[in-house]
Every structure is written in C-alpha cells, then in structure tokens.
Amino acid sequence: MDPEQAYCAETEKQIQVWSEGLDRIQTKADKSPHEVKKKCFEYIKQFREREPVALQHLDDLKAAPEDQREKVKHDVESAVGELKNAFEQASRIVSG
DSSP: OOOOHHHHHHHHHHHHHHHHHHHHHHHHHHTTTTOOOOOOHHHHHHHHHHHHHHHHHHHHHHOOOOHHHHHHHHHHHHHHHHHHHHHHHHHHHHHO
C-alpha cells in the first residue's frame, strides 16, 4: 500500500470512528435538556452534512494524478478538520 492509499484508509477509518461516536453522542443528547440537545444537534447536523463531502474528497485523492495530489489532499484535510471540529464540539456539549 502506497502512502496515499494508507492515508486514505486511515482517514476513512477515523471518519467512521467519529460517525459512530456521534451516534452515542446523539443518544446522550436525546436525554439532555432542550437547550443542550439543540446545540448538540447543530454540530451533529454539520458533521452529517459535511461527511459525504470529506469522503468525496478522499475518493478524489485516490483518483488524482500525482501532480494534483497535494491540492486535493489539502481539500481532504480541510474537510476532515471540519468534521473533527463538529465532533469535538458535540462531544463537549454533552460532556459538559
């Protein structure tokens, strides 16, 4: 497996871990006061809307010619950063 393939596999796995974590967070949020639930669901919604975009960027990276990989990898990192932020914010809300 070349480094790009390994990066894509690792990133896809991390997105899956976050996605599964959000399922647990959503369960906790469902049992929380309305305001906590509302704030948490905003971040869950952000994550769910951006997840397909991040996965598409990963697919683009897998198919990108060598000379375009750095630009596409930057797009992946940006999208994954948004997912991470949404996951962490939702997690903080239900933990706090």
